[in-house]
Amino acid sequence: MSMADVFAPVEARNRAIVMHNTWGHLAPEPRRIYRGEILFAHGEFGDLVVLRSKFRGLPDSPWFYEHLTDFASDKAFKRRPGAVLRFEGTYTMFKNGNGRFSGKVRDVRI
Template sequence: MIVDVYAERKKKQVMRETFGHLAPKEGRTYKGYMIWAYGRWGDIILLEAAFENLNDSPWLFEAMQEHVGEHLNGEGIYKWEGHFSKIEEGSYCFGGKIKRLDFKDIFQVKQGT
């Protein structure tokens, strides 16, 4: 089996060259929100997110997924509002509040029909 010892380095280089202009800037803070659902079988679905002066990027998506995964509190739909910042390469910080949205009446399904 042949292994490319530079594969990870090459991957990071291609990511920077392709999407680097979209990456969060180190030391800058972005105000925003995220809405996600956590399902009965453990599936996490990011439904919506927006941050002021920050475009979507692979780094932002990865940071959001990690943040959501650290704050799971039972199935439901949640909203986080606050600020996001890049501390250093590969390290991100989220500050703000998470609240569970009450959609049970909207999504209630009649049993037995």
């Protein structure tokens, strides 16, 4: 067991405390349903490009950003490079910190 393994749980807890103290006021309200849309693309060189994200009443936060990029990456990288996609639906964050998007993802004709 390395020293990094020993300190990892403490560092993770401290990181969570600092994130909450810094950006906690921006965190999505647990179990509230936010309606909105995301316009994103699977870039030509294999990258994810979020073009627009609009959810009524939901401020940007590290939690939402992480959930959004995980969701968009999962959907975009199943498509061909250069694909532009649009998600319409809802986002909900739970008390355990997990987030869920529910709705439809469609290809946008360009």
